[in-house]
Amino acid sequence: xxxVEQNSGPLSVPEGAIASLNCTYSDxxxxxxxxxxxxxxxxxxxxxxxxxxxxxxxxxFTAQLNKASQYVSLLIRDxxxxxxxxxLCAVNDKAAGNKLTFGGGTRVLVKP
Amino acid sequence: SQTIHQWPxxxxxxxxxxxxxxxxxxxxxxxxxxxxxxAAGRGLQLLFYSxxxxxxxxxxxxxxxxxxxxxxxxxxxxxxxLLSDSGFYLCAWSVGNNQPQHFxxxxxxxxx
Numbered sequence: 001x002x003x004v005e006q007n008s009g010p011l012s013v014p015e016g017a018i019a020s021l022n023c024t025y026s027d028x029x030x031x032x033x034x035x036x037x038x039x040x041x042x043x044x045x046x047x048x049x050x051x052x053x054x055x056x057x058x059x060x061f062t063a064q065l066n067k068a069s070q071y072v073s074l075l076i077r078d079x080x081x082x083x084x085x086x087x088l089c090a091v092n093d094k095a096a097g098n099k100l101t102f103g104g105g106t107r108v109l110v111k112p
Numbered sequence: 113s114q115t116i117h118q119w120p121x122x123x124x125x126x127x128x129x130x131x132x133x134x135x136x137x138x139x140x141x142x143x144x145x146x147x148x149x150x151a152a153g154r155g156l157q158l159l160f161y162s163x164x165x166x167x168x169x170x171x172x173x174x175x176x177x178x179x180x181x182x183x184x185x186x187x188x189x190x191x192x193x194l195l196s197d198s199g200f201y202l203c204a205w206s207v208g209n210n211q212p213q214h215f216x217x218x219x220x221x222x223x224x
Contacts, residue, residue, distance in 0.1 A: 031210055032210040032211075032212075034212050034213075041220075042217075042218075043202055043215040043216060043217050043218045044156070044202070044215050045215070046212045046213075046214060049212050051210065088155070088156070090213075092209075092210055098209045098210060099146075099158060099161060100158075100213055102155050102156040103155065104154070104155040105155060
């Protein structure tokens with residue numbers, strides 16, 4: 001059973017600070033890694049994806065991938081109250097038709 | 113651009129009644145299609161996925177079924193709903209391997 005683990009939180013962050021979210025996965029063969037944001041009562045929205053080791057930046061978001069250690073992280077710089085949401089990590093399962101396995105999500109609260 | 117439509121947005125059904133939820137995708141051909149369920153405060157559970165017309169893979173044994181009568185149409189059904197079928201049902205699509213999935217707005221199903 002492929003697993004994706006996230007700290008459920010809540011991760012409380014002051015406005016303007018950096019929020020750091022972590023995700024570990026069990027399948028060494030995984031090749032694709034995704035971060036989704038889900039506001040309460042809404043559907044998940046893709047915010048980042050990363051395929052290669054290292055960092056990938058998009059605006060205030062940076063995804064970091066370390067395949068050797070089997071973790072992927074998301075940094076949110078200059079956190080805003082509108083960033084308060086649950087962040088879902090997803091990893092592809094290459095052996096199973098590239099379906100995605102989702103973590104349980106980390107709830108982030110940005111306090112003004 | 114691609115869009116995904118799910119309906120209805122909310123649904124209240126009595127125990128033992130049938131169910132039909134529909135999802136359609138526009139702007140792409142031969143997408144992979146997925147049905148997920150998210151219980152309150154929980155992660156995403158993959159129910160079914162399809163890589164083509166008439167091709168359905170079931171992830172979790174239950175009283176639900178899925179069908180794909182057309183390339184961009186995915187239907188989730190049940191003959192008799194159970195209380196445990198309550199939840200937030202999400203349809204998603206992707207194209208190709210290692211590509212992100214994109215979600216519809218979801219259907220919130222309550223069973224009475």
